[in-house]
Amino acid sequence: MHYQGDSWGYYMPMRSKGSDPTERVLKLASESAAVIFSFSTCCMCHAVKRLFCGMGVNPTVYELDQDPRGKEMERALMRLVGNSQAVPVVFIGGKLIGSMDRVMASHINGTLVPLLKEAGALWL
Numbered sequence: 001m002h003y004q005g006d007s008w009g010y011y012m013p014m015r016s017k018g019s020d021p022t023e024r025v026l027k028l029a030s031e032s033a034a035v036i037f038s039f040s041t042c043c044m045c046h047a048v049k050r051l052f053c054g055m056g057v058n059p060t061v062y063e064l065d066q067d068p069r070g071k072e073m074e075r076a077l078m079r080l081v082g083n084s085q086a087v088p089v090v091f092i093g094g095k096l097i098g099s100m101d102r103v104m105a106s107h108i109n110g111t112l113v114p115l116l117k118e119a120g121a122l123w124l
Contacts, residue, residue, distance in 0.1 A: 021069070033119040
């Protein structure tokens, strides 16, 4: 079930996808062309969502602070990105891009748009 978020892509309520949080994150990340794991109150999460929407990308957004198993998924994301700060974490085409620094570096060096096009998240 998709719920249209304010100006973001789609907010997806989390469904039970297995017991392993890392497996769950990877499964959710593979279900859409562009996926952002976020906290609804995080300014960096807001910035990455605005970047994608400004580019014409309609990402699926999972707000971890609104999910009862969000803390487990946050820890799994921290392990995946090797960071103490788990969000925002972006997947494009089911592939881990990383957190805000990796997304912005990809945007600045010109590799973000081709990744989004290849995944079908951007049609221009």
